[in-house]
Amino acid sequence: xxxxxxxxxxxxxxxxxxxEPGLKPSMQMRLHLLLCRHCRRFIRHLRAxxxxxxxxxxxxxxxxxxxxxxxxxxxxxxxx
Amino acid sequence: xxxxxxxxxxxxxxxxxxxxxRSLCIQWAGVQTTQENLPLLSTISTLNVTPSxxxxxLVSAAQQGAEAALVELINRYQTLLLTVARAIVGQAHxxxxxxxxxxxxxxxxxxxxxxSSFKTWAVRIVSNEAKTRLRxxxxxxxxxxxxxxxxxxxxxxxxxxxxxxxxxxxxxxETPDALLEETQLxxxxxxxxxxxxxxxxxxxxxxxxxxxxxxxxxxxxTISNANVRVLLHRARLTLLQVVEHYQETGQC
Ligand SMILES: [Zn+2]
Numbered sequence: 001x002x003x004x005x006x007x008x009x010x011x012x013x014x015x016x017x018x019x020e021p022g023l024k025p026s027m028q029m030r031l032h033l034l035l036c037r038h039c040r041r042f043i044r045h046l047r048a049x050x051x052x053x054x055x056x057x058x059x060x061x062x063x064x065x066x067x068x069x070x071x072x073x074x075x076x077x078x079x080x
Numbered sequence: 081x082x083x084x085x086x087x088x089x090x091x092x093x094x095x096x097x098x099x100x101x102r103s104l105c106i107q108w109a110g111v112q113t114t115q116e117n118l119p120l121l122s123t124i125s126t127l128n129v130t131p132s133x134x135x136x137x138l139v140s141a142a143q144q145g146a147e148a149a150l151v152e153l154i155n156r157y158q159t160l161l162l163t164v165a166r167a168i169v170g171q172a173h174x175x176x177x178x179x180x181x182x183x184x185x186x187x188x189x190x191x192x193x194x195x196s197s198f199k200t201w202a203v204r205i206v207s208n209e210a211k212t213r214l215r216x217x218x219x220x221x222x223x224x225x226x227x228x229x230x231x232x233x234x235x236x237x238x239x240x241x242x243x244x245x246x247x248x249x250x251x252x253x254e255t256p257d258a259l260l261e262e263t264q265l266x267x268x269x270x271x272x273x274x275x276x277x278x279x280x281x282x283x284x285x286x287x288x289x290x291x292x293x294x295x296x297x298x299x300x301x302t303i304s305n306a307n308v309r310v311l312l313h314r315a316r317l318t319l320l321q322v323v324e325h326y327q328e329t330g331q332c
Contacts, residue, residue, distance in 0.1 A: 003238075003241065003242025003243065004238065004242055004243050004244045005233060005237075005238045005242040006242065008233055008237070008238075009230070009233060011313075012309065012312050012313035012316050012317065013309055013313070015316070016287070016294065016309070016312070019291075038244045038247040038248060039244075041247070041248045041250075042248045044254060045248055045251065045254070045320055045323070045324070046316055046317075046320050048251075048254050048255070048256055048259065048323070049259075049316070049319045049320045049322070049323040050288055050316055050319065050320075051256040052256050052259045052260060052265075052266075052269060052319075052323065053269050053272075053273060053284070053288070053319045054288050054289055055256065055260055056260075056266055056269045056270055056273065057273055057284075057285065057289060058289065060159070060270070061156075061159050061160070061289070062131070062155055062156060062159070063154075063155055063158040063159050064155055065154070065155070065158055066150075066151035066152065066153075066154035066155040066158070067151050069154050069158065069179065069182055070147065070150060070151055070154060070182070070186075072179060073179065073182050073183045073186050074186075076179070076183065
């Protein structure tokens, strides 16, 4: 039987497993989550904070340096 | 707004980034596609470069010499490539490495056939540039090896029998949309993301933003699959703790 400590330790892997259409959590994991609301909440929180972080990062993903970088690429190494 | 003609790739008259005919492409850049050069082309359409133009359209326009399309691709992926480079060669040489990668991309864009996405291809190029640089200069980067070992969870959270001693507390709101409304929380997350160790940041971006397979991330960062999982575990738990702490205190 998995303990709550084990589940918390595997929680991040659990996200990757449940993200993958071809993969399924182990029987032990499913059984524990079925019976334990604390661990269900822990995993829900882990997933929610990941989604939040992804959305925050996405807003900062774009940089407006493209023109400068392209200019430098062309200046540094002229066509050979 | 920049418009430029798109020629279908079957056309014998193709502009190449790195070849002399490029001057002709430049002549086309801009709205005016004159009646004169129309007969050269079998198909013409105009592409309006915006932040939502799909990568594939940008790539084929860039292959035909449209600089605005390449600029847009750089704007989109510079941050990602920098993060990957930092995770391999370290902060000090990351900028140079990415610059080299863009040069490589610029030169080989013609040969890119779209078997993978442009993003995947670009990440692979920057990863190769970074690995080559490490080898060439036989540089060792001061990366934290302990970071790759699975951390022990805080034992105070659990009883001896492995049950929660302090179960996860209820949050005021759990949905990402509601969490996104909290300006202060967003700032806390921004700060945490900017302070994440390079490899954790790269693992987080490649997996959680870009949804790359674990094997590919391991290959990009030259670490094992298990190492990638540990980096993700660390990054995600750190982010969780920030939200947890914010729920309790309203602060970072
Ligand atoms: Zn449990």
